Amino acid sequence: MKYETIRLDGETLILLDQRKLPEKIEFFEAEDYQEVAFAISDMVVRGAPAIGATGAYGVYLAALEYDDLSENEFLNQMKEAIEYLNKARPTAVNLSWATKRMFNIIKKNSGQNRKALIRLLEQEANNIAREDVEINKTMAKHGNKIVPMSANILTHCNTGALATVDYGTALGVIREAHRNNKNIHVYADETRPRLQGARLTAFELVEENIPATLIADSVAATLIRDGRIDLILVGADRIAANGDTANKIGTYMLSELARVHSVPFYVVAPRSTVDYNLDHGDLIEIEERSSDEVKKIGSEVIAPDGIRVYNPAFDITPAENITGIITEYGIVKPPFVSGLRDIKDRRRS
């Protein structure tokens, strides 16, 4: 994509401010881990892999802040900073996966020269960012194999370059199919209440001239019923060991429609999104967000004061509704428990 989602500039993390898209291209500058945590929780930056990479840079900024502390004080402050970052948004496992990977660098080099450790942390955050793009492009190639010529593809929320460091997961597969001249057409759900589809996915599709139609979320059922959708591709925020998948609210509904109308339904996610510690999806914490997100569209109030609001940001799609999980190690088919276990410790070539 033309604009970088995330960029480290010296000791400042520069984030494309996704709250302002598509009308404005503005950047948010985070100079400490608390500002990074705010950027994640307020969705300046969002999308599981993008949140992970951002969290990793937050750990690096924390290490810079605590550079002159004693070993014990440094370790304690870094644990506190990581806990603070992980709390920014609970559902996407990529955040805690990335901060844990950063903490492992700290543990492995404890007692070593502090300046050298800080350089290693910057390198590790850069590695996480670079690897994300490589993984997305690999997943896109695997996913492209299941995209039929002239397919009408339905996608939900935003899973593109804006949800990752670049290229995207489900939208990465769509990019790959388009670049391989598969003559696809995309139906993008607007994705209430934060409108990631209307504001972000449509932005990416238009920028890349990928033929697409924006729809209100409630239109999807009629398109599926009328046989106008050949394939559904979605992302993921956390996948349980049995394949149950947490993703943007509204995904479960699409999976049920896909099941009833026999439409292939694929999740596109890197292995880092699989939480092997959770046996099934009911154990995944679902983030609940502010009622204002439902009661307003932008700054316009659309619901009266006094009305109660229930605003879960994600839902759980049961493994039995999923045709396959497209990962960087190939497409995992049911039974997901064994399929996901088979890729658990594999090393990327």
Ligand SMILES: CSC[C@H]1O[C@H](OP(=O)(O)O)[C@H](O)[C@@H]1O
């Ligand atoms: C590439 S996975 C992106 C994933 O994250 C989105 O949620 P949010 O916009 O709230 O961060 C959505 O669940 C996407 O599938």
